[in-house]
Amino acid sequence: MALRPDPIQTVELNRLITKVSLVFIFYGLAAYCFPDSKLPGPVATFFTMAAVSQSSLFTRFKSKILNSVVPISSVQQKYSKERESLCQALYSISQYQHSAKSWNDSKRSMFRTMSWRQQALVTQIGYPERIKKIDRCIGRNALLLKDLYSRAMNEHGVSALEVRSVARQNSSEYYRVVESLCHYARDWSSAGDVEIKPLLDYIKSQLHGVDRDSTLVVVPGSGLGRIAHELALENFHSVHAVEYSALMYLFNEFVYSEDPEEYIVHPYLHNYSNHTNTANQIRHINFKQVGEKPGNLTVHHKDFNDFSIEELLTKISQGLHDPAEVTHVAKNLVVVTAFFLDTAENLLEYIDSITRLADELPKGGKALWINVGPLKYGTAAKVELTHEELSLLRKKMGWKPVHEVETPKLLGYLTDLRGLWQGKYGVTMWSCEKLR
Ligand SMILES: C[S@@+](CC[C@H](N)C(=O)[O-])C[C@H]1O[C@@H](n2cnc3c(N)ncnc32)[C@H](O)[C@@H]1O
Structure with a gap:
């Protein structure tokens, strides 16, 4: 290549x-x-x-030299894996405006490589003006990110020095910041209703008759947390969102605020292709922070495969008047996987982890697993099962089918509904249970 x-x-x-x-x-x-x-x-x-x-080429060169002088291992030893990914995420957030503007400048430079005549023609129809407008919208997106950055630095007690010492070893994850930002449209604005509501409707339809007081809910790969939030409002004993990406985790945290602010987000500007007109490319969504996080919701920054109910039960029992009561409040479990299973490198590892949670329940407990999502595996997946194979595997592992939607529903994921390319996934929806 x-x-x-x-x-x-x-x-x-x-x-x-x-x-x-x-x-x-x-x-x-x-x-x-x-x-x-x-x-x-x-x-x-x-x-x-x-x-x-002053050039960023020199800054990058300097970082490389510094990295070779200060051994990377000595810096890495100082921080835990979670702390390091938090610092890396904060660094990437701080670089958004610079990276986005450089990307937009590259459009300007490409335009300038055309002949004078061609440039003049394209100027007359307003193309350079569009590039300028996009610069301004990038600035507006950056306002949200600036607030998010300051709050996260404060809440996690991270210093700029700590961020820099980690960032020296890694480059910014610009596209991941953009993806997380766009998730405010999917999870926390009316623009995302068309994607999230059908998922929530199915999940809630499977929860009829589930006792709220004696049930723990776990949402692996919770992203920006809308599904976990809605489940917390259903008054379960406790809801645990488990998110691996520090960026997603920080963006989810920023949803909650004692003093909610409203922000403007331009989610569709980060691509020049597939737009009908400038207005559609630079249109915005309104994102309003929710008040305080529901008391029964915990967002864990963790790899789901390391998540354990036993650890959780120890913590819950410490907060109970009578620690023996823990077998009641955590008798049942609901696991909700949404657009998650196909993110696995090793799908069997995810299923083992979900099954392990079910097996950690006290005797007489019941685990219900509700899934909504496509099967679009990544490039490094060790196994890529069909919907049918996945269903056979669940049965083999002791999961009894409860319900299944026969025809997968076509749904978007961060899809620009006014764009010229609108991706849709076939979303399977099913539930199954396992008794202890
Ligand atoms: C496709 S997104 C779906 C997010 C959310 N469920 C939704 O429907 O909007 C998958 C999410 O799973 C997270 N993820 C992937 N592997 C994970 C793991 N092993 N543990 C926890 N989260 C993980 C990713 O960081 C990402 O946020």
């Missing part, structure tokens, strides 16, 4: 070359006009050094 140069780096390099060339032109002219003056040399050197040291 042919290697393509990174467009952002190319833009940065072009900019640096332009600046340095301008300094040389200035030096040539000054030396020509004032042949006896000693000033042009130092002035040109100063501006060349300023241009180089």
Whole structure:
């Protein structure tokens, strides 16, 4: 496969070359006009050094050198895996505006590689104006991210130094920040109702008759947490959202606030393809923070495969008047997997983890597993089962079928409903149970 140069780096390099060339032109002219003056040399050197040291290419080069001087292992030893991913996520959030603007600048630079005539024509129909508008919308998205960053730094007691020391080893995950930001549209704005509501309707339809007081709910891969939030409002004893990605976890935390603010998010601007017009590309959604997090909802920043009910029960029993009561409040379990199973590298590991939770219940307890989601496996999946194979496997592992929607429902995921490309997934919906 042919290697393509990174467009952002190319833009940065072009900019640096332009600046340095301008300094040389200035030096040539000054030396020509004032042949006896000693000033042009130092002035040109100063501006060349300023241009180089301010370029992000130099910053990256400096980081690489620093990394080779300070052994990475010595920095890594200082932080836990979770803490490190939290710092990396915070660094990526802090880089959003810079990365998004560089990406938008690369569109500007590509446009400038056309002939003068072509540029003039495209200018007349407002293309450069669209690029400017997108810059402004990036700035508005950055306002939310700035608040999110400050609050998360505060709440997790992270210092800028700590973030920098981790960030030195890794580059920013720009596209993941964009994805998390777009999740505010899916989970927490009316624009996402069309994607989330059918999932919630099915999940709730499977919960009739489930005793709220004696049931724990676990939502693995909870993303920005809307499904877990709605389940908490159903008054279960406790609901546990388990999210592996630090970005998703931090974005989910930011949903809750004692003093809710309203933000504007432009989710569809991060792509120039498939737009009918500028208005659609830069349209926004309103995201309003919810008040306080429901008292029975806990969001865990964790790999679901490491999540244990036993640990949870110990914590719950510590808070109970009579610790023996724990067998009542955690007698039953509901596991809700939404757009989650196909994210597995090893699907069997997920199913083993869910089955293990069911087997950790006290005798006489019941586990109900509700699933809504597609089967679009990633590129590194160890096994890619069909819907039918998955159903046979569940039976083999002791799960008894309860319900299944016969025809998968076509649903979007972060889909731009005014765009020219609208992806839809066939979403399977089923539930099954396991008795202790
Ligand atoms: C496709 S998203 C779905 C998010 C949410 N359930 C929804 O429907 O909007 C899958 C989520 O699972 C998370 N995830 C993947 N593997 C995980 C694991 N082993 N433990 C916990 N979360 C995981 C990802 O970070 C991502 O947020």
